[in-house]
Amino acid sequence: MTTQITSPPPTAEPRKRARRRPDGSYTAKVARPGFGWAVPATVFFALFAIVPLIAVAVLSFMSWNGLGSPEFVGMDNWTRIADDPVMINSIWLTLLLTALGVIIQTPLSILLGVWAAGNQRNRAVLSAIYFIPLLLSSTAVSVLWRALLDPNFGIPARATWLFGDGNLFGKQATAIGVLAFVSAWQFTPLHTLIYQGAARAIPQVLYQAAEIDGAGRYRQFFHITLPQLRNSIITSMILMIVGGLTTFETVLILTQGGPGTDTTISAYYMYQKAFKGFDFGAGAAIALALVVAATIISLIVVKVSGYDKMRSDMEGVS
Amino acid sequence: MKTRARLPRLVACGATLALALTLSACGDGNGGGSSDDGKIHVLVYGDAGNKVEKQIVDTFNKTSKVKAVLDTIPGADYQQKLQTIISTPNAPDIFYNWGGGSIQPFVKADLLLPLDDFIRKDPHLKDQFLPSVFNSAVVDGKAYGIPMRGTQPVLLFNNKKVLKDAGVEPPKTWDELLDAVKKLKASGVTPIALGGGDQWPTLMWFEYLYDRIAGPGLFEKALGGDKEAWNSADSKKALSMLRELVDAGAFGKNYDSVKYTNGASPALVAQGKAGFELMGSWYYSQQLEDAKEFAGKDLGYTTFPTVPGGKGEPGNVVGNTNNFYSVLKKTKHPEAAAEFLKLMYSDEFVKAQMAIGNLPTTTNTEKFLDTAASPDYARFQYDLVAKAPSFQLSWDQAYPPSAITPIHQAVQQFFNGQLDEDGFIKAMQALPTE
Numbered sequence: 001m002t003t004q005i006t007s008p009p010p011t012a013e014p015r016k017r018a019r020r021r022p023d024g025s026y027t028a029k030v031a032r033p034g035f036g037w038a039v040p041a042t043v044f045f046a047l048f049a050i051v052p053l054i055a056v057a058v059l060s061f062m063s064w065n066g067l068g069s070p071e072f073v074g075m076d077n078w079t080r081i082a083d084d085p086v087m088i089n090s091i092w093l094t095l096l097l098t099a100l101g102v103i104i105q106t107p108l109s110i111l112l113g114v115w116a117a118g119n120q121r122n123r124a125v126l127s128a129i130y131f132i133p134l135l136l137s138s139t140a141v142s143v144l145w146r147a148l149l150d151p152n153f154g155i156p157a158r159a160t161w162l163f164g165d166g167n168l169f170g171k172q173a174t175a176i177g178v179l180a181f182v183s184a185w186q187f188t189p190l191h192t193l194i195y196q197g198a199a200r201a202i203p204q205v206l207y208q209a210a211e212i213d214g215a216g217r218y219r220q221f222f223h224i225t226l227p228q229l230r231n232s233i234i235t236s237m238i239l240m241i242v243g244g245l246t247t248f249e250t251v252l253i254l255t256q257g258g259p260g261t262d263t264t265i266s267a268y269y270m271y272q273k274a275f276k277g278f279d280f281g282a283g284a285a286i287a288l289a290l291v292v293a294a295t296i297i298s299l300i301v302v303k304v305s306g307y308d309k310m311r312s313d314m315e316g317v318s
Numbered sequence: 319m320k321t322r323a324r325l326p327r328l329v330a331c332g333a334t335l336a337l338a339l340t341l342s343a344c345g346d347g348n349g350g351g352s353s354d355d356g357k358i359h360v361l362v363y364g365d366a367g368n369k370v371e372k373q374i375v376d377t378f379n380k381t382s383k384v385k386a387v388l389d390t391i392p393g394a395d396y397q398q399k400l401q402t403i404i405s406t407p408n409a410p411d412i413f414y415n416w417g418g419g420s421i422q423p424f425v426k427a428d429l430l431l432p433l434d435d436f437i438r439k440d441p442h443l444k445d446q447f448l449p450s451v452f453n454s455a456v457v458d459g460k461a462y463g464i465p466m467r468g469t470q471p472v473l474l475f476n477n478k479k480v481l482k483d484a485g486v487e488p489p490k491t492w493d494e495l496l497d498a499v500k501k502l503k504a505s506g507v508t509p510i511a512l513g514g515g516d517q518w519p520t521l522m523w524f525e526y527l528y529d530r531i532a533g534p535g536l537f538e539k540a541l542g543g544d545k546e547a548w549n550s551a552d553s554k555k556a557l558s559m560l561r562e563l564v565d566a567g568a569f570g571k572n573y574d575s576v577k578y579t580n581g582a583s584p585a586l587v588a589q590g591k592a593g594f595e596l597m598g599s600w601y602y603s604q605q606l607e608d609a610k611e612f613a614g615k616d617l618g619y620t621t622f623p624t625v626p627g628g629k630g631e632p633g634n635v636v637g638n639t640n641n642f643y644s645v646l647k648k649t650k651h652p653e654a655a656a657e658f659l660k661l662m663y664s665d666e667f668v669k670a671q672m673a674i675g676n677l678p679t680t681t682n683t684e685k686f687l688d689t690a691a692s693p694d695y696a697r698f699q700y701d702l703v704a705k706a707p708s709f710q711l712s713w714d715q716a717y718p719p720s721a722i723t724p725i726h727q728a729v730q731q732f733f734n735g736q737l738d739e740d741g742f743i744k745a746m747q748a749l750p751t752e
Contacts, residue, residue: 065720066401067427143580150582151572152591169515170574170734258517259574260731275398277720278423 059284077285094265098244100180113195134189142253172262198232361410364390370670384654411649417455418716431645432460446663450709451679454639463642468676472637502593508570511592513578517726525636530625534708545747588612636710721749
């Protein structure tokens, strides 16, 4: 059983096929898929990510309202957004919402994921129900919650002991709370799924050994399950961070950046600048800043966590 | 073996290339434009109103040698899409817009044809339309648009039953409104429903109060670039009266969590939980759809209260004056475009618009008022607009698009107290005027 885990089967198949090649060239020995297989993905990535990214970078140094030809203005857009209090504020809001996302969703999804990985009765049915929010579009989810949280006809009207006057969208703290809650409601299932898969992959022998040594359920969770989930936690956190930095629809539909500019996060501010105000130069500058920030943060997480080295967590299993 | 390995590779590459080509081809698929295919392309905001535009295009094509083609862009994306195609070869010949600030950037970019020549040849292109409406598509003294749908003045709607229960008459003056607020509050309802979450319903209160107190001149000056207008005594008076209204609890406490667009604020009025709501004239048909019984029995409407001592005429209105057709300078068929625009004051046009519930702004509309679905309501609006000394286009449509978001933010922040008088004045002074 253990040998099956340590020698992963996927590489076995191409190796066999490569050996059969008559010319015995270098590629055949390494047995990697040919470059041709990377072409579709590369073409798509270049066409829909690299090319637009370069265009956005160029546009961020230009003034353009969509009419006529863009005009080169140097650093003008960049100095303008650097001096813009709404922009500065939007960065803090973005970081806050991202942090809230990680703090709320990680413990929830680890617990749910580990639970869903077990084989209790009803587990399959309940898990299926938990995953429903994942199937809905962010737009639908936001419209749904906006209606559910209406102060006169929604939940707050029935639970005044909790919500008071129900002015959830009229104050910064509660508006941010709603945004964090709705994102958590929608995305916890995705991360639960990641943890469920990872928890299933933890070899049972570890638990059997722990049981023999007399470790209880909590000790097993903290000393086997959590350490074994380490890489999944990092994967899930990177997804949350990148997702948090680029959150958009929830703000667009739930708060429209309001009250005032209290929930205007960077991605939404970019939309306001570019597609409402037709100031594409400033919009491009904000977008590029977001791309750079998201890349740096992801790199830091990867470095700090040692994810790039991808050490095995199964010392002593085989 | 070798060929077998290569085949999928080839297929994959081929499929990718084909996909890429189809995708890039989508870009220029939605035809039309000033590229001369011997037709004029008419671009319109896509919604239920297109029925009439289709009919008018068909009528035009019966007699015209140059044929017209109707292109539509569905609702919300209209302005963005228009902005991206208007300076390309895909641009239409004639297009739908909101007048004022929505066409100002196009005028500045020298894309639009002034209609003065058309009007010289056929004066009806101007004198058949109500002047207060026609004027909102005049930029820098030149006419750029012909009204082509219905007018939507902002009115003060009420729930007659709620008012009666609280012993309140529809207010004619500002003081009566404040008094009504007090009484309605005492009877346990929200005096005025406000969809503050959408932000633009809040703006309507500013538009009316500024007009009543200072007359249309203040806003015209501010729009023209005179930033000091916002700092005037009249401006401060309007703000202090708005503050008084908000502080009196006129809108309740949670108006920023209420939206008009998801039906929450009209439901407050229809279900008797609020007394008034200030909204565009489309409110009537909205209530007919959402709450038919209420709309038929208890839905009342009046003009905005007057403010004693204010400089604005009591007959002034604010709102959406109408939608307009503008013509691109580079059209190959200006004569055909002029002929097409003449249909916008025809009897057929008026009848067709009335049939779908719109109220056109031509002088001959008066003849057909009795054919409207609710003749009283149609006549009330028509008289209001026809007699209005000034019809102020909504601020967020009068200013160029880059000002829309800052305006919406400022009005919301003034209502919820994040901005005081000076803060609001500064925010308005910072708006781009061109």
